[in-house]
Amino acid sequence: MRVAIVGATGAVGHELLRVLESSTLKFDELQLYASPRSAGLKLPFAGQELTVRATPEGAIDADVILASAGGSISKALAPAWVAGGAVVIDNSSAFRYEPDVPLVVPEVNGEAALKHKGIIANPNCTTAIAVVAVAPLHRAYGVKRMIVSTYQATSGAGQKGIEELLEGTRVELAGGQPQAQVFAYPIPFNVIPHIDAFQDNGYTKEEMKVVWETRKILGDDSLKIECTAVRIPTLRTHSEAITLELERPATPDEARELLRQAPGVEVRDDPAARLYPMPLTATRKYDVEVGRIRASLVFDGGLELFVAGDQLLKGAALNAVQIAEYLQAKGALRGRVSG
């Protein structure tokens, strides 16, 4: 079983290597691809050094391709990868909304991955983090309305986003004027309610991804969802305030109990002990932290919650590897594992 990472040198690529090191996925070979200027770079993996190759124009001789090099590369090359026989788990938004491409969070709709036609899409990071917490509540109580406000880290824009925050912060602390190239405005000590392109309805594409993708993953197009997506000066981990109107009333205690049983969730919810979700504690954690669970004051029987999830892990690399693990566990991956 041969695994390839396309986009191995990016922020998500880096996490894919780390997640694969401790993954239950069985494979014999790991190939790393990136842009030509990264070719020859050596990256550590499980005590070895692997050499990065330039992403070829055509097929890649691998059984699973974890693609995280951006939408345009996925769009251009994935058909050739599929034609070459690989299963492509794509972290970009290139294929997420195509009806015959499953959009998968394994804890929520893993079985959808089995119906793939070569490409499986990894959801947007904000959606993946929200849906791990919301899906169990939806199943038990039926979500009618969902209102999300996000607190998104700069690494959502990749390694260059982190660097722009760190460098800009240094400049600002020294009394200078931070630059903005990755973000629309300087992000140090600022808040920018603008992630991805604005759509005709006034929402950004990032906000609409949460609407479209949550509906697709939960398999319910009638869900009323809205989102305000906001970039803030943090390095890693997206937080989200989520309001839920429910078909059947839930108490915070019931919700807490249900979420304690839910895979991929860590209930961190004891205000008296100052336990609630935060980037400080959720960063580099596989589980999504869920807390501040309380009765909604605007929807009878509804809930308020706050979640924090490492968007490079559950929002990207971890979820992609978990899809591959799921497929392998179901015997749905080509490629023998030796030894």
Add this chain to the structure above:
Amino acid sequence: MRVAIVGATGAVGHELLRVLESSTLKFDELQLYASPRSAGLKLPFAGQELTVRATPEGAIDADVILASAGGSISKALAPAWVAGGAVVIDNSSAFRYEPDVPLVVPEVNGEAALKHKGIIANPNCTTAIAVVAVAPLHRAYGVKRMIVSTYQATSGAGQKGIEELLEGTRVELAGGQPQAQVFAYPIPFNVIPHIDAFQDNGYTKEEMKVVWETRKILGDDSLKIECTAVRIPTLRTHSEAITLELERPATPDEARELLRQAPGVEVRDDPAARLYPMPLTATRKYDVEVGRIRASLVFDGGLELFVAGDQLLKGAALNAVQIAEYLQAKGALRGRVSG
């Protein structure tokens, strides 16, 4: 007409001096008070230097007292100030919920200030910023439900909050471990969904202040309001994502037009030109920036908006001075102005 500031050396006190310099309020004398350890300090005001005195235990010989030294000092001393004949405009939460204490945002319910019995309360900063934008919409369309998620700056905790962020950020950039004394956890590059004390219902007092105070200012106890209040690593200006369900449907264009006429509001809402509210542009601005106005996707005829307001100004010092200006304009302030 003699004005006194109690708490002159704090973050809000500093802003009170700046706002008074350009205020239309006519007064002959400005007295500055703070804790005994600040006594003797000289603070600049309108080209002069004023000496800070220790806040006395009893009455202060002034006509208007702008109090911003915290709830316990206001609670202990305001009765003596009132007995001494002063009108107290109090920035703490000590008296906000007392039925006979008006809670005033002049653009919204200035006339309530005229019914004072010595004390007028200045609202919580988050509430003041939200209500400037929401009140005109409430009057025109009737707000039924209001859901708020906040992005609150460290200066909401005073000058020491700013210093903890700046110093902690320096430490973290140098590879060290930032300390937390003002905030429950280190705030640099973090998000803390915990402002003020937790209440029995799981909401923080900061969150409930938005509920209680918005209802009191809008004079409508039936309003369904909820809030998630979150501290983020910014220096100044609170931002808020606000979802509104309305009695009568509003389009974004109608709301924008209405808000353009509203006092205290700057509509900053042209996504194509990258114009939206941000701390970067709202800081040190008197008006509250309102933007990202769009049709709600969960409430038919409802609205989504994003606001950013300098919480040391409209959320504190500016609003307090505007209350005094309002009273003076209505002839409701004791004290003659010479010259």
